[in-house]
Amino acid sequence: MKDIGDMTLYKGKLGDVQLIMWDALPDCTDECSIYESCPYEKRRIKCEMRRRYLESVMDSLEKGVKKKDEISSLTIGLLVAPLFQSLISFKIFQHSLGHDVMMRTKVHPIYKEIRQVIKEISSLLKDLGLTEGDKKGNYLDGNSEYYDQMISKGRTVS
Numbered sequence: 048m049k050d051i052g053d054m055t056l057y058k059g060k061l062g063d064v065q066l067i068m069w070d071a072l073p074d075c076t077d078e079c080s081i082y083e084s085c086p087y088e089k090r091r092i093k094c095e096m097r098r099r100y101l102e103s104v105m106d107s108l109e110k111g112v113k114k115k116d117e118i119s120s121l122t123i124g125l126l127v128a129p130l131f132q133s134l135i136s137f138k139i140f141q142h143s144l145g146h147d148v149m150m151r152t153k154v155h156p157i158y159k160e161i162r163q164v165i166k167e168i169s170s171l172l173k174d175l176g177l178t179e180g181d182k183k184g185n186y187l188d189g190n191s192e193y194y195d196q197m198i199s200k201g202r203t204v205s
Contacts, residue, residue, distance in 0.1 A: 048105055052098040061123065062115025068105075068124035070132065072097050080143030100135045101128065111177045119175055127171050134164045 048059050052072035059066055072093045079085070079094070087095035108127065112119055141157045148154055172178055 048102075048109060051102045051105065052093045058124070061109060061112065061120045064115055064117055064120045066120050066124050068128050070101055070128050072101070072132075079139075081139055096139070097132065097135050101131060104128075104131045108175075108177070112175055114176065122171060122175060127168065127175075130164055130168050130171070134161065134168065137161045137164060 048066065050058065052070055054071050056067050056069065057065060058068045058070070073079075075085075075087075075089055075091050075094045076082070077089075081096075082089065085096055087099070105123075105128065108123055112123065137157055137160050141155075141161065144155065144157070148158065150156075169178070
């Protein structure tokens with residue numbers, strides 16, 4: 048994957064398929080709500096925190112996706128990546144609140160937005176076969192119930 052965070056759409060390949068991704072990042076400016084507490088170099092043009100976050104997410108997705116076809120590529124590049132960008136933006140804003148959860152008598156709405164984005168990401172990851180449940184039931188693509196029964200009876204698998 049190349050040029051994470053810039054305005055180019057073509058980011059390399061996901062398997063043999065071209066990865067098209069919308070991942071444009073904002074510039075790093077002193078108008079950012081966490082500019083003073085940000086641990087990254089502030090002389091960079093783009094927000095380094097967001098770039099590193101997105102890069103680590105995309106590396107994990109690229110390694111985890113088994114079926115690297117056009118639909119998976121589009122799902123990751125045009126749906127999942129922007130949702131992760133929204134999530135980090137919401138988390139940055141939430142951090143700037145000083146960890147105040149309540150707004151007078153109700154919970155701050157940013158928490159609802161964060162939960163909603165996480166649900167959307169989770170749904171898309173499930174569609175891509177990247178959830179923990181998909182991996183748990185896949186003991187070398189065999190019958191996982193057989194192995195679960197063996198383990199529950201104290202037998203080991205070797």
